[in-house]
Amino acid sequence: MRPTSIAIRHWVFAFILSLIAGFSTxxxxxxxxxxxxxxxxxxxxxxxxxxxxxxxAESGDDRAxxxxxxxxxxxxxxxxxxxxxxxxxxxxxxxQAKQVVSGEILPVTDVKSLQRIRTNNKMRGVxxxxxxxxxxxxxxxxxxxxxxxxxxxxxxxxxxxxxKTLSESEPNAEVxxxxxxxxxxxxxxxxxxxxxxxxIIGLKGNMNQQVRPKLEDLLTSESAEIAxxxxxxxxxxxxxxxxxxxxxxxxFGLSLGSVLVLAAIGLAITFGVMGxxxxxxxxxxxxxxxxxxTIQHYIMPNYPxxxxxxxxxxxxxxxxxxxxxxxxTVIRHLYGRPLETLLATFGISLILQQAVRSIFSPxxxxxxxxxxxxxxxxxxxxxxxTLNRLYVIAFCLVVFAALxxxxxxxxxGLQVRAVSQNRGMARAMxxxxxxxxxxxFGLGAGIAGIAGVALSQLTNVGPNLGQSYIIDSxxxxxxxxxGNLWGTLISGFSLGIANxxxxxxxxxxxxxxxxxxxxxxxxxxxxxxxFPQKGRAADS
Amino acid sequence: xxxxxRGDYGGxxxxxxVVLACAIVPYLNLYVPPSSPFxxxxxxxxxxxxYLTYALLALSVxxxxxxxxxxxxxHGAFFALGGYAMGMYLMHQIGDRGVYGNPDLPDFMVxxxxxxxxxxxxxxxxxxxxxxxxxxxxGVLAYVFGWLAFRSRVTGVxxxxxxxxLTYALLLAFFRNEMGFGGNNGLTDFKxxxxxxxxxxxxxxxxxxxxxxxxxxxxxxxxxxxxxxxGRVAVAIRDSEDRVRFIGxxxxxxxxxxxxxxxxxxxIAGALYVPQVGIINPGEFSPxxxxxxxxxxxxxxxxxxxxxxxxxxxxxYAKTYLTGALPEVWLFALxxxxxxxxxxxxKGIVGLMRRRQKEIGA
Numbered sequence: 001m002r003p004t005s006i007a008i009r010h011w012v013f014a015f016i017l018s019l020i021a022g023f024s025t026x027x028x029x030x031x032x033x034x035x036x037x038x039x040x041x042x043x044x045x046x047x048x049x050x051x052x053x054x055x056x057a058e059s060g061d062d063r064a065x066x067x068x069x070x071x072x073x074x075x076x077x078x079x080x081x082x083x084x085x086x087x088x089x090x091x092x093x094x095x096q097a098k099q100v101v102s103g104e105i106l107p108v109t110d111v112k113s114l115q116r117i118r119t120n121n122k123m124r125g126v127x128x129x130x131x132x133x134x135x136x137x138x139x140x141x142x143x144x145x146x147x148x149x150x151x152x153x154x155x156x157x158x159x160x161x162x163x164k165t166l167s168e169s170e171p172n173a174e175v176x177x178x179x180x181x182x183x184x185x186x187x188x189x190x191x192x193x194x195x196x197x198x199x200i201i202g203l204k205g206n207m208n209q210q211v212r213p214k215l216e217d218l219l220t221s222e223s224a225e226i227a228x229x230x231x232x233x234x235x236x237x238x239x240x241x242x243x244x245x246x247x248x249x250x251x252f253g254l255s256l257g258s259v260l261v262l263a264a265i266g267l268a269i270t271f272g273v274m275g276x277x278x279x280x281x282x283x284x285x286x287x288x289x290x291x292x293x294t295i296q297h298y299i300m301p302n303y304p305x306x307x308x309x310x311x312x313x314x315x316x317x318x319x320x321x322x323x324x325x326x327x328x329t330v331i332r333h334l335y336g337r338p339l340e341t342l343l344a345t346f347g348i349s350l351i352l353q354q355a356v357r358s359i360f361s362p363x364x365x366x367x368x369x370x371x372x373x374x375x376x377x378x379x380x381x382x383x384x385x386t387l388n389r390l391y392v393i394a395f396c397l398v399v400f401a402a403l404x405x406x407x408x409x410x411x412x413g414l415q416v417r418a419v420s421q422n423r424g425m426a427r428a429m430x431x432x433x434x435x436x437x438x439x440x441f442g443l444g445a446g447i448a449g450i451a452g453v454a455l456s457q458l459t460n461v462g463p464n465l466g467q468s469y470i471i472d473s474x475x476x477x478x479x480x481x482x483g484n485l486w487g488t489l490i491s492g493f494s495l496g497i498a499n500x501x502x503x504x505x506x507x508x509x510x511x512x513x514x515x516x517x518x519x520x521x522x523x524x525x526x527x528x529x530x531f532p533q534k535g536r537a538a539d540s
Numbered sequence: 541x542x543x544x545x546r547g548d549y550g551g552x553x554x555x556x557x558v559v560l561a562c563a564i565v566p567y568l569n570l571y572v573p574p575s576s577p578f579x580x581x582x583x584x585x586x587x588x589x590x591y592l593t594y595a596l597l598a599l600s601v602x603x604x605x606x607x608x609x610x611x612x613x614x615h616g617a618f619f620a621l622g623g624y625a626m627g628m629y630l631m632h633q634i635g636d637r638g639v640y641g642n643p644d645l646p647d648f649m650v651x652x653x654x655x656x657x658x659x660x661x662x663x664x665x666x667x668x669x670x671x672x673x674x675x676x677x678x679g680v681l682a683y684v685f686g687w688l689a690f691r692s693r694v695t696g697v698x699x700x701x702x703x704x705x706l707t708y709a710l711l712l713a714f715f716r717n718e719m720g721f722g723g724n725n726g727l728t729d730f731k732x733x734x735x736x737x738x739x740x741x742x743x744x745x746x747x748x749x750x751x752x753x754x755x756x757x758x759x760x761x762x763x764x765x766x767x768x769x770x771g772r773v774a775v776a777i778r779d780s781e782d783r784v785r786f787i788g789x790x791x792x793x794x795x796x797x798x799x800x801x802x803x804x805x806x807x808i809a810g811a812l813y814v815p816q817v818g819i820i821n822p823g824e825f826s827p828x829x830x831x832x833x834x835x836x837x838x839x840x841x842x843x844x845x846x847x848x849x850x851x852x853x854x855x856x857y858a859k860t861y862l863t864g865a866l867p868e869v870w871l872f873a874l875x876x877x878x879x880x881x882x883x884x885x886x887k888g889i890v891g892l893m894r895r896r897q898k899e900i901g902a
Contacts (some may be wrong), residue, residue: 222801277700343881343882347874348878350874351871356869467828468748471827478701509716513712517709523689527692
C-alpha cells in the first residue's frame with residue numbers, strides 16, 4: 001500500500017475519532033496525566049518524550065492511539081510560535097494542520113513554521129508496544145490479534161499481567177490463544193519450576209515461531225525434569241511442523257500439477273484422441289495468454305477481475321479458431337504421417353511465435369491479478385495457502401470436468417470417440433469425419449487457450465511462454481497414457497507432486513532433470529504409459 | 541571404395557564439390573590478395589567450415605531417420621557432447637593465459653572458487669584422449685539410451701518424444717554451474733589447438749579442410765553401411781519392423797549399431813564445429829536445434845545421404861543471409877519452410893530434381 005493512501009485513511013480515521021470525541025461526554029480519562037504527556041512530548045530529550053508517550057498511553061484518552069500513530073508516522077508537529085502539538089501531513093494537505101488537544105484546524109502558510117517531533121529507534125520500539133497495548137482492548141478482533149503479535153516476545157512483566165487479565169475476558173478464540181501463548185512464553189522464564197512446567201505443557205503443539213527457540217533454550221536447563229519435558233514438547237511440535245511442511249509441499253505439488261494438467265489436457269485430445277502430434281500446442285497456450293493480455297490491457301483496462309473472467313471464453317474461441325485454421329490448412333493433409341505432422345506443426349509454432357514478437361514486442365508482458373485472487377488463507381502459523389494457486393487447482397478441475405462431460409455426454413464427444421476408434425466405421429455410420437477432426441482439433445486448441453488464461457496469472461506472458469510448457473505437456477500425456485483423460489490428470493498431478501517433493505533435496509533444476517530421466521526410463525518399462533488404451537483402438 | 545559410389549551420382553557430385561572446395565578455398569584465402577574480388581575472407585572460410593560440420597551432422601540424422609525410420613529429436617545432444625569434449629581440450633590449452641592466470645584451472649572454475657580440477661576433466665589436456673572422448677561420450681550415451689529404448693520396442697512418436705526429453709534434460713543439466721562445464725556461459729575464449737593459434741588464417745584453413753575430409757569420410761562410411769547387408773536390414777526395419785523381427789533378425793541390435801554409429805558421427809561434427817565458432821554452451825542442447833536439423837534433412841531429401849548434406853548447407857546459408865538481412869523474417873521463413881516442405885516436398889529438393897530428371901527422360 002502506498003504511503004499516501006495510509007495517510008488518507010489516517011485522516012479519515014482521525015476525523016471519525018474527533019467526531020466521536022466531540023459527542024462523547026463521558027470522558028473518564030485522566031486529563032492531568034494526558035496533559036503531562038503532551039508537555040513531555042514537547043521536551044527536547046528523547047527520555048522525556050518517551051515518558052510523554054507512555055503517559056499519553058496510560059491516560060486512556062481516546063486520542064492516545066492517534067497521537068502515538070502520528071508520532072510513528074512522522075506526522076506529529078509542534079508550532080514554532082506557541083508550541084502546541086498539531087497533526088500535519090504535507091502529502092495529503094500541506095495547507096492546514098489540526099491541533100491535537102482542541103481539534104481546531106489551523107491554516108499553514110509556511111511549512112517552516114512547524115517543527116516535527118523527532119523520535120529515535122528506541123523510542124519507536126516503545127511507541128509500537130504502547131500502540132499494541134492500546135489496541136489490545138480495541139473492539140476489532142483483527143486489530144487485537146495484530147497487537148498481540150506485535151508485542152509477542154517483547155513484553156514487560158506488568159504487561160504480562162495486563163494481558164493475562166484481558167485473555168480471561170477475551171471472546172475471540174484465536175486472539176485468546178495468542179494471548180495465552182504470550183503469557184506462557186513469559187512464564188517459561190519464571191523462577192518457579194512448577195510454573196515453568198505448567199507453561200511447557202500448555203505450549204504443547206503450539207507452532208508459534210517464538211515457541212521453539214524458547215523451548216530449545218530450556219533444553220540446557222539445570223532441572224532435568226524441565227529439560228526432559230521441554231524436549232518431548234519440542235519434538236512433538238517439530239513433528240507437527242514437519243507434517244504441515246509436507247502438507248504445504250503437497251499443496252505446491254498440486255498447484256504445479258494442475259498447471260501441468262491444464263497445459264497437457266488440450267494435447268491429450270489432439271495427440272491422445274486424434275493421434276496428431278501438435279508441436280504448436282504451446283503456442284496455442286501462448287495465444288490464450290495474449291488474448292487475456294489484450295482484453296485486460298486494451299479493451300477493459302480498469303476491470304482486471306471482469307476482464308479475466310471474460311478472457312476465458314474469449315481465449316477458448318480465439319485459440320480454437322486458430323486451431324481449426326491449422327487443421328484445415330496443414331494437418332488435414334498429413335493424417336497418418338505422425339512424424340511429418342510433428343515437423344509441420346513445429347514450423348507453425350515458429351511462425352506463431354514470431355508473429356507475436358512482431359505484433360506485441362519480444363518483451364514479456366505482465367497481466368494484472370485481480371484483487372480477489374491475490375492474498376492467502378492462513379491455516380495456522382506454518383501453513384498458508386496462496387489464493388491464486390487454490391484458484392488454479394479449482395480451475396483445472398473444472399476444465400477437466402467440463403471436457404470430460406463434453407467427450408462422454410455430448411453427441412460431438414460421441415462422434416469424436418467414434419472417429420478416433422474406427423474412422424471407416426464411423427464414416428459408414430454417417431459421421432462426417434473431416435468435420436469432426438476439425439472440431440476435435442479446435443476443442444483441443446481452445447482448451448490450450450484456456451490454459452493460457454490460467455498461466456497468465458502465474459507467469460509473465462511472452463513469446464517463449466509456449467515453448468517452456470510443450471515438453472512438459474508431452475511428458476504428462478505420454479506418462480499418463482495416450483488417449484486417456486484420466487491418465488493425463490493423474491500423471492500431471494503425480495509429476496507435479498514428485499517434482500515439488502524432490503525440490504528441497506535436489507534443487508529445482510535437478511528435480512526437473514530427475515523427473516525427465518524417470519519418464520525416459522518409465523517409457524522403457526511401459527511404452528504405452530500408466531494407463532494404456534485397451535481394445536481395438538490400441539492397435540493403431 | 542569407388543565401387544560403392546557406382547550409380548550414386550549425387551554422392552559423386554557431393555564428394556567432388558567438397559574436394560574442389562578443399563582445394564580452391566585455401567588458395568583463394570591465403571594466396572589471392574585481399575584487394576582481389578576473388579579473395580575469400582577468413583570469416584567466410586569459417587562460415588563454410590561451419591556448414592560442412594552441419595552437413596556431417598545432417599548426414600548422421602539422415603542415417604537413422606532416412607534408413608532406419610527413427611526420428612531422433614535429440615541428435616543435437618550428441619553434437620553438443622562432442623563439442624564439449626573438444627571444448628574441454630581447448631580449455632586446457634588456454635593454460636595460464638586466462639583472465640585469472642591460473643595455470644591449472646579454467647577461468648570459470650576459479651570464479652566458482654574451486655581449488656582443483658574435477659575428475660572428469662582429467663586427461664582432456666591430451667589431444668588423443670579428447671578425440672577418443674569426442675566419439676566415446678556420445679557413443680556410450682547413444683548405446684545406453686538405445687539399448688533401453690530399442691529393447692523395450694519404444695518406436696515412432698514415443699521414441700521421438702523421449703529423445704527430445706533426453707536433450708532437454710541435458711540442456712537443464714549443463715545450465716547448472718555445479719556440473720563443471722561452465723554453466724550458462726559454456727566454454728569459450730579458446731587460444732590454440734595442437735599449438736596452432738586458433739585466430740590465424742592457416743589454422744582456420746586447416747580446420748576447414750579437416751571438416752571437408754571428415755564430411756567425405758563420413759559420407760563414405762554411411763554409404764558403406766547403407767550398401768551393406770546391415771543397411772538393407774535397416775531399410776527393411778524402416779519399412780516393416782515386425783516382419784523383419786518375424787523373419788528372425790534381431791531388430792534391436794541393428795538399430796542399436798546404427799544409432800550408436802550415427803551418434804559418434806554427430807559427436808565428431810560437434811568437435812569440428814567448436815574450434816571454428818569458438819564457443820560451446822548449453823544452448824546447443826536446446827530441443828529447437830535438434831528439430832531444426834531434422835528440417836535440414838527433410839529439405840534436402842530424406843534417405844539419400846547427399847540430400848541431407850545439401851539441405852544442411854542450403855538452409856544454413858539461407859539462415860545466415862536472412863538473420864543478417866531481415867532478422868524479423870527468419871523465423872517466418874524457417875517455419876514456412878517446415879510447413880511447405882512437409883506438405884509439398886515430401887522427398888525434399890533431391891526428390892524434386894529426380895522427378896524433373898524422370899520427366900526429361902520420359
